Amino acid sequence: MSEFTFLFRGRDTTGSPEQMQKTMEKWAAWFKGLSAKGYLKDYGHPLEATGKVVLGNQKAVNDGPFAEAKDVVGGFSIIEANNLDHAAEIAKGCPILEAGGSVEVRPIQKLET
Amino acid sequence: MESTDHLFRCEAARMVAALTRIFGVHNLALAEDVVQDAFCRALEVWKFRGMPENPSAWLIATAKNRALDVLRRERTALTFAPEVSRLLEGESTLAPVVEELFAPNAIKNDLLRMMFSCCHPRLSEEAQVALVLHILCGFSVDEIASAFVSTHAAVEKRITRAKKVLAGSKRLFDITAPVDFSARLPAVHRALYLLFNEGYHGASSESAVRTELCREAMRLTALLLEHPLGTTPTTHALAALMCFDAARLPARVNSSGDLTSLFDQDRSRWDQDLLAEGLKLLEDSATGSELSEYHVEAMIASLHSTALRTEDTNWDTIVSLYDTLMTIRPTPIVALNRAIAVAQKEGPERGLEEIGAITGRDRLAAYPFYSAALGDFEFRRGRHDAAIRYFRAAHTIARNPMERRFLIRRISACEQSDTVQAFYERFWDRQLTAFKSRLEGTPEVDDDDLIAPA
Numbered sequence: 001m002s003e004f005t006f007l008f009r010g011r012d013t014t015g016s017p018e019q020m021q022k023t024m025e026k027w028a029a030w031f032k033g034l035s036a037k038g039y040l041k042d043y044g045h046p047l048e049a050t051g052k053v054v055l056g057n058q059k060a061v062n063d064g065p066f067a068e069a070k071d072v073v074g075g076f077s078i079i080e081a082n083n084l085d086h087a088a089e090i091a092k093g094c095p096i097l098e099a100g101g102s103v104e105v106r107p108i109q110k111l112e113t
Numbered sequence: 114m115e116s117t118d119h120l121f122r123c124e125a126a127r128m129v130a131a132l133t134r135i136f137g138v139h140n141l142a143l144a145e146d147v148v149q150d151a152f153c154r155a156l157e158v159w160k161f162r163g164m165p166e167n168p169s170a171w172l173i174a175t176a177k178n179r180a181l182d183v184l185r186r187e188r189t190a191l192t193f194a195p196e197v198s199r200l201l202e203g204e205s206t207l208a209p210v211v212e213e214l215f216a217p218n219a220i221k222n223d224l225l226r227m228m229f230s231c232c233h234p235r236l237s238e239e240a241q242v243a244l245v246l247h248i249l250c251g252f253s254v255d256e257i258a259s260a261f262v263s264t265h266a267a268v269e270k271r272i273t274r275a276k277k278v279l280a281g282s283k284r285l286f287d288i289t290a291p292v293d294f295s296a297r298l299p300a301v302h303r304a305l306y307l308l309f310n311e312g313y314h315g316a317s318s319e320s321a322v323r324t325e326l327c328r329e330a331m332r333l334t335a336l337l338l339e340h341p342l343g344t345t346p347t348t349h350a351l352a353a354l355m356c357f358d359a360a361r362l363p364a365r366v367n368s369s370g371d372l373t374s375l376f377d378q379d380r381s382r383w384d385q386d387l388l389a390e391g392l393k394l395l396e397d398s399a400t401g402s403e404l405s406e407y408h409v410e411a412m413i414a415s416l417h418s419t420a421l422r423t424e425d426t427n428w429d430t431i432v433s434l435y436d437t438l439m440t441i442r443p444t445p446i447v448a449l450n451r452a453i454a455v456a457q458k459e460g461p462e463r464g465l466e467e468i469g470a471i472t473g474r475d476r477l478a479a480y481p482f483y484s485a486a487l488g489d490f491e492f493r494r495g496r497h498d499a500a501i502r503y504f505r506a507a508h509t510i511a512r513n514p515m516e517r518r519f520l521i522r523r524i525s526a527c528e529q530s531d532t533v534q535a536f537y538e539r540f541w542d543r544q545l546t547a548f549k550s551r552l553e554g555t556p557e558v559d560d561d562d563l564i565a566p567a
Contacts, residue, residue, distance in 0.1 A: 013153045016253030017121035020152050024121075027160035046157040075161060 003041055003108040004079045004087040008094070010070045010101020011049060026095040034079070039090055044077035070100060078108070117168065119325075121152060122251035124169055128176045129248055130223035135180060135201070135214055137194035138230065139280050147183065151175040177215050181208065195284055222288065224249060225340055228333060229286035232300040233278055240275040241304045242311065247272050250329040260326055262316040262512060294342045301337065302351055302407065305330050309355050313362075318513030320366050327362065331355050349398035350407040356391030357414035360384040372519040376423045388418050409438040428458035445473045446480070453486055461490035481507040481516055488523060497527040 015023065034040040049072060053064040065072060074096075081087035084107055091103040125148055132144035151172055165171045184193070184201055193201055200210040213219060231244040243261075246252045252260070258268040288294060312326030334352045337343035364382040367373050395411050413434045420426040435451035448471040456464025468474070468487060477483035488503030501524055508520040 011153075013149065015152075016256060017125040017152060017251045018119065018253070018256060020156050021119070021121035024156050024159050024164070028163050031161070031163075043161050046161050074157065077161075 001080045001082060002084075002087075004081055004084070005106045005108055006044075006077045006079055006087075006091060006094070007073050007104040007106065008075045008077075008096050008101065009073055009104060010096050010099060011072050011074050012099040012101075013069070023095060023099065026098075030093055030095055031077075033093070034090065039079050039081060040077065041080045042078035044075060046075040047073060049074070070102075074101075079105075117164065119251075120168055121155075124172045125152070125251035126227075126249045127169075127220050127224065128172065129251075130227045131173075131215055131220050132176065132180055133194075133227065134219075134223045134285065135184070135194055135197060135211065137192065137198075138282060138285050140191065140193065141276060141280050143183065143191075147176060147179045150179055173215055177211060181211055184211070221336065221339070224333075224336055225288050225343070226285045228337070229288060229294075229297050229301055230279060230282065231275075232297060232304050233282060234300065235278050236275050238303060238307060240271050240278075241300070242307050243268060243271050244275040244279065245304055245308060245333070246326075246329070249333060259319075260315070260317050260322050261311065288340070288342070291342055298343070298345065298347075302347060302405075305334050305337075306351060306354075306407065308333075309358070313358050316512035318515050320370075320515075324362060327355070327359050331359060346398045346401050346403045347405040347407055349394050350405055350411045353391045353394035353398055354407050354411040354414055356387045356394060357411060357418045360387035360391065360418060366515070370515070371522070372515045374519075375417060380421065383418065391415065391418065404437075404441075406438060406441045409434050409441065413438070423457075426457070428454055432458055443472075445471050445477045448472075449477060449480075449483055449486060456490055456493075461493040464490045479510060481511045481520070483507075484510075485520060485523070488527075492523075492527055497530060501527045 012023070031040065031043065051064065053062045054060070055062060079087055079090060081090055084105065087105050087107075091105050094103045096103060128148045128151065129141075129144050132147055133141055136144050154175055155168070155172055159165070159168075184207060188202070192198065197210060197214070200206045214223075227249055228245065231248060232241045236244065243257055246257050246260070247254070254269045254272060255265055257263075257272070258265050261268065286293070286297065309327055309330035312323040312328075312330065315323055315326065317323055331352070334348065334355060337348050338352060360383050361375070361378065363384060364378040364380065365373060367379070373379075391411070392415065395415055398408055398411065413431055416427050416431055416434075431454045432451065435447065435454055438447050439451060449468065452464050452467035452471065455467045465487070468490075471477070484503045484507035488500045488507065491497075491503060492500035504520050504523045504527065508517055508524070511517045511520055
């Protein structure tokens with residue numbers, strides 16, 4: 001088994017209360033499924049939509065990220081899977097895809113100790 | 114623990130009502146933004162962690178904190194609710210006041226304030242109902258459009274206009290002034306009644322959506338019953354009516370998803386708890402001298418609900434109650450329902466006579482159950498061709514697949530009984546011919562034809 005980071009991109013802020021509740025329930029069900037199958041190494045964290053970006057040699061500090069809503073990383077989780085293809089297969093179940101978002105699947109490099 | 118089925122929607126209404134009380138009704142849009150923001154936060158966090166133990170408390174706390182941010186930041190730029198603005202000015206009173214305004218009892222009153230504010234006399238009844246659904250039940254424009262079988266654009270226009278009127282009304286309705294309260298109460302009753310009816314008789318084909326509308330109307334009526342000025346005999350009567358009708362909801366659609374008329378419902382599926390509650394409320398409504406249309410309708414509904422079989426229904430009393438209702442609310446729909454009751458009591462010919470005598474009958478033309486009632490009467494007096502014509506006419510204006518299936522079943526019932534009738538007619542014709550030919554000694558018909566009808 002290898003570990004992968006799932007970066008969830010996209011943020012839908014326009015839904016009705018009922019839709020938002022449905023979305024939330026879908027996520028909870030998805031995580032529950034992953035956990036039951038032993039794929040979920042770490043729930044990870046949601047990220048605030050705003051922050052600062054520190055840039056370049058000048059160490060300029062900007063408000064941001066000012067990416068488009070669909071590109072903003074909204075959170076991350078750590079997933080255990082057999083290989084990259086398997087991890088991508090797992091990502092296909094993520095509810096963020098239904099809202100036009102994306103999941104970036106990145107293998108975590110093992111550091112020698 | 115309370116069901117979390119529609120938690121977000123319920124909480125949306127509570128938060129908007131409380132925030133509007135603080136920000137002022139002219140800042141309704143700001144209140145809605147803060148609520149949306151609280152939901153976005155909840156969604157982000159709960160996605161990963163699941164719902165917390167007490168999700169409402171979490172949401173309310175989030176809204177409260179955001180409200181404090183807004184109040185501090187915008188204090189100089191915006192004016193807030195005139196009733197509380199002075200208390201919001203000083204930093205020392207700000208937090209305790211906001212805390213107090215978010216207490217559960219305060220929010221209950223905020224919901225009532227909002228309910229009365231939404232029933233503004235400058236708004237049409239349709240606009241009032243849409244606004245109540247949007248603000249007090251947390252329905253989005255799309256959800257309302259789907260419940261009313263209307264377009265997004267039409268509902269959005271109606272709600273935007275209604276919100277403008279609401280925001281322009283300067284302050285929320287004062288629910289502590291008895292005279293104003295009593296004056297606005299009939300409009301509130303009417304809006305709740307219409308909201309319930311939209312669920313009960315409405316055009317949406319999704320029974321889940323319709324049940325929700327009924328449930329929301331009942332929830333808001335219960336809130337009205339809790340208020341000392343709101344708990345009038347008429348409010349009790351309205352609540353009783355809703356209980357009786359809601360009790361029959363489980364039987365209105367049978368196991369194959371088909372609409373079933375009151376006369377054909379499986380009465381064992383009626384909700385006995387709701388019936389009992391209805392009877393209790395009806396009893397409580399019978400104090401004082403008020404006799405509202407809701408009293409009469411509730412009494413009619415109670416007579417249907419307590420009859421074990423259609424044929425046990427007390428049609429005499431129902432017809433005389435409809436006579437009373439006609440004096441309070443003389444509409445073609447009430448007259449139609451009265452005619453149906455008369456037909457039950459005195460036969461389909463009398464029903465047809467009564468329908469013929471309805472003033473403003475043309476206004477019923479777009480209502481599928483008008484033609485359907487005519488079809489039923491014709492069917493019952495054996496005129497199947499006429500019945501089929503009426504049912505077909507009803508079918509062309511039916512509002513959803515469920516109604517269409519209901520009418521198609523009626524049409525085929527006519528056709529089937531026509532077939533049976535024709536079979537019998539042919540059968541006896543042949544028997545007679547055979548008999549005659551036997552008498553005359555000239556067999557013209559095979560003996561094979563002389564079979565008993567199946």
